Amino acid sequence: MSPPDGTAFRAARLRYAAGMTAHADAEERIIALDGMGGDRAPDAVVEAAATITRSTRIRLLLCGDGPRLDGLLQRAGADRSRIDLLHAPDAVPMGEDPQQAVQRVRSSLAVAAAAVAAGRADALVTAGNTGATLLHAARAIPRIAGIRRTALAAVYPTLPRPHNADPFALLLDVGANVRSRAEDLVHFAHMGVAYSAAISKVARPTVGLLNIGTEASKGDETLRAAHALLADSPRIDFRGNVEGKDISLGAVDVIVCPGVLGNVALKLLESMGDVVLTLGEDVFRRRLSWRAGRWLLRGGIARLMNLVDYTSYGGAPILGFERIVIKAHGRSDARALENAIKVAAKAVRADVCGRIAAGVAAFARSREAAAP
């Protein structure tokens, strides 16, 4: 494990955070935005929207309480020539049961998903209820041909890696499904590769299968069958099984796994900074020199906690639909939402959905050819 190179690491973070603004200007894309989703909605959403209209060529379709959003946009100084409002009289509460939430067909989320499905926008961005987003998107937007299950993917920071200047990797599925077949895991790999190649600028992202050990024989039937299928996929740079410790080390660019496994891993990963810091605070107060050191380091520790705070990383794509869907963290502030919008536009420009479709179709053909 090589020590992190500070300059490259910082540069990569800034590049990621900036959402490649230079490229964003190359072509106009329309992003449908759920104006009422998220803990800080609608204010943070409107603030992000206003900044986007002033600083990029991305066009927005803002869905939600029309009169309210209109007033907020005026105050935020948005460039109204680059943003359309679509009124939705209802909104999905953050904590609502997804099965209830999907009944709200006049909610901002439903209206935004329908607009994307109808071709009025190229992608959907929301910081709302995750389960409701999965269900509303599934109801409105078709899945890519051949794909049985969509996947929720998490972008997370790893230790610096020699082969990839971006200190981020992708883990999927992190909870859209409770069970997966081997074929689903191969589809997840195609989704992850297409998304990662578009966002992280690694031409050929490496893929690993999360398992109990590195040997091909490890795991249950599903994982063993997925290993065999992935190893036989020429379009996937498959590096075999990876273990729990390889997640943070960034052993590969894309890790595929069944949803329960990914969900537990992601939530454990998210608690990491808090746990180490809380244990540290207890240790560090035991000696005077340590207390002094802790005081001098306070800014550095805050910076470190920010680095392992996953809420600042733009958003989790829900992949497998014919359109890009980005679920930003519920706690997203305006900057995180801005980032999510830029990432969505970037994924649209890179034709992530088309690439996924091509990969999945090639996999289906190779399976047919191999069938007896």
Place this chain on the structure above:
Amino acid sequence: MSPPDGTAFRAARLRYAAGMTAHADAEERIIALDGMGGDRAPDAVVEAAATITRSTRIRLLLCGDGPRLDGLLQRAGADRSRIDLLHAPDAVPMGEDPQQAVQRVRSSLAVAAAAVAAGRADALVTAGNTGATLLHAARAIPRIAGIRRTALAAVYPTLPRPHNADPFALLLDVGANVRSRAEDLVHFAHMGVAYSAAISKVARPTVGLLNIGTEASKGDETLRAAHALLADSPRIDFRGNVEGKDISLGAVDVIVCPGVLGNVALKLLESMGDVVLTLGEDVFRRRLSWRAGRWLLRGGIARLMNLVDYTSYGGAPILGFERIVIKAHGRSDARALENAIKVAAKAVRADVCGRIAAGVAAFARSREAAAP
């Protein structure tokens, strides 16, 4: 989440590390020890054995290369009246495939497991190859009646918890199985409760089921069925589903899960300290005052890393056999092995196997009564 109380936390650690020596003296127990297992075998094993003979009333049955162990024991100043040697001409290499390793019927591990099965010792302790330990134990030692699958359990440090002075919790299964039925997960709960009650002195340990969300309806059929069975088990203080973030927070004393899930979670947990520290080292060198703070804190950071270094925590019990089996970490030094031996003796004195048998039998009766 309350801040850690330094004094209680340290005291609990010391109590755990000391293996409750006061109690250890109360009754003599015989522990079979794999003299040739572990990265530092046989030296660290012999050193631990010698200390045990001088400082406790535990008796040892040391298995391995007789003449070599004899010489080492002499040099280490062991009390030879409390230790028997059992010669084994072979040893299982640490990296060997378990299916190969189980062929080694004259290895120190096989001889030690056979001695336990024959009643010559009360428990088995080894720092050797994990897969080989599972297979050799399974071949020699019967499972408790009614138990279909044994489980590998990990003892890990949590954040301090109001209801439990021991900052340790138990996670099982962490990799003995690749698939589990709902009934197996209930058996794991009975195993975990019996072990945790014996080792951590919490009379009625709480149990959680690792899942994708807290609601009873979450997860696949196995997890949903396990939730229903556990909620209906009067002998288990079941607190429902727990999520990935609850592992380190110590939400419950015992977390049960299928092996693949537990294995990924444990390995991720084990990498946590390294990841946060490595990211921190990069951040902390960016300013002069932070570099100074880091220097003053160097001892505290080393202490913190020791706290999250899981190798120092005595050993992982393999539960479900009619005898106690403790798998110490391969990297165990003499102190960790000493701890593992004391923990094994403590589990024997508390009749952990008898308690598991009683719990599993009661569960079987309740299922029969409930059957139509």
